[in-house]
Amino acid sequence: MTSTLSHRLETYSRGIDATKLNTVDVWTPDTPGGIAESKLWVIYIHGGAWRDPEVDSKSFAPAINVLWSSSSRDSFAGFASINYSLSPYPSHKTIPSTPDDASRNVHHARHVTDVAHGLHYLQDRYKIHNRYILVGHSAGATMAFQLYQGLFSETPLPQPISVLGIAGIYYFEAFVEAHSSIPVYKEIMDNAFPDQTLWREASPYSSRPGKETLWEHAEVIVISRSEDDELVEKEQASLMLERARSIPHAPEKVFFLQASGLHDEIWSSGDILASLVVKTLSLHKTS
Numbered sequence: 631m632t633s634t635l636s637h638r639l640e641t642y643s644r645g646i647d648a649t650k651l652n653t654v655d656v657w658t659p660d661t662p663g664g665i666a667e668s669k670l671w672v673i674y675i676h677g678g679a680w681r682d683p684e685v686d687s688k689s690f691a692p693a694i695n696v697l698w699s700s701s702s703r704d705s706f707a708g709f710a711s712i713n714y715s716l717s718p719y720p721s722h723k724t725i726p727s728t729p730d731d732a733s734r735n736v737h738h739a740r741h742v743t744d745v746a747h748g749l750h751y752l753q754d755r756y757k758i759h760n761r762y763i764l765v766g767h768s769a770g771a772t773m774a775f776q777l778y779q780g781l782f783s784e785t786p787l788p789q790p791i792s793v794l795g796i797a798g799i800y801y802f803e804a805f806v807e808a809h810s811s812i813p814v815y816k817e818i819m820d821n822a823f824p825d826q827t828l829w830r831e832a833s834p835y836s837s838r839p840g841k842e843t844l845w846e847h848a849e850v851i852v853i854s855r856s857e858d859d860e861l862v863e864k865e866q867a868s869l870m871l872e873r874a875r876s877i878p879h880a881p882e883k884v885f886f887l888q889a890s891g892l893h894d895e896i897w898s899s900g901d902i903l904a905s906l907v908v909k910t911l912s913l914h915k916t917s
């Protein structure tokens with residue numbers, strides 16, 4: 631009998647600072663078969679320029695459906711997709727943010743510290759340490775490469791075995807520069823990272839080495855980009871690859887994977903994102 635996936639929305643922060651976006655969607659098999667210890671979690675961080683209310687944790691659902699009906703399904707212990715507090719978007723056409731909504735009025739580093747709290751929660755509940763693939767798309771890929779030990783001094787973050795960054799923004803200065811004729815790019819970055827003196831350190835490409843980032847300790851590090859991406863330029867992936875290739879053992883663990891499709895088609899199609907996850911998994915097995 632084939633097992634179905636059951637889905638739950640769980641809350642990872644309940645303190646006084648918690649917002650209604652401190653939730654994680656979790657999908658687990660109803661009847662886990664096979665040897666559970668050898669199975670992996672796939673944990674997703676969505677994009678949306680740190681502000682778009684229409685791109686959230688559910689943007690991983692199409693890929694999960696594809697993965698769960700694929701021949702790779704027995705590789706997976708479960709799937710999780712983390713929501714995090716957003717920066718303001720009062721000009722959004724249908725769901726504008728309002729000043730009284732704490733979940734949509736944060737700035738750097740709250741997005742990434744929310745994600746870190748989400749990972750802690752998943753570790754407590756599902757023991758993901760050393761058995762998860764961390765996947766991020768666009769601003770989510772930025773966060774996948776921003777996470778480091780020391781973000782919280784008390785407890786170490788669970789270590790992913792691989793990190794897959796898709797259509798990521800890794801060097802903010804170059805990102806804004808490459809689109810200097812389109813004001814919304816600078817608006818997006820100023821909105822999420824209003825203190826420009828933090829841009830260098832917050833950009834995964836230019837942050838100081840020796841920061842104990844999660845990505846550099848992964849066994850497989852994948853940078854992926856589509857030639858058809860109309861929103862994030864190729865240089866972002868090239869620069870991050872250059873940075874990744876500067877770490878020890880890079881030749882055995884740093885890879886580029888060609889994606890296809892438009893920027894948001896990568897996740898909305900399901901197939902493209904699912905195929906990148908499966909390819910990352912196979913790089914792992916042979917590495």
Ligand SMILES: N[C@@H](CC(=O)c1ccccc1NC=O)C(=O)O
Nearest residue numbers: 677678679680682768769861862
């Ligand atoms: N839909 C977003 C725009 C967006 O997501 C975006 C635009 C340009 C470059 C990257 C983007 N997303 C990265 O997470 C918005 O409405 O702000």
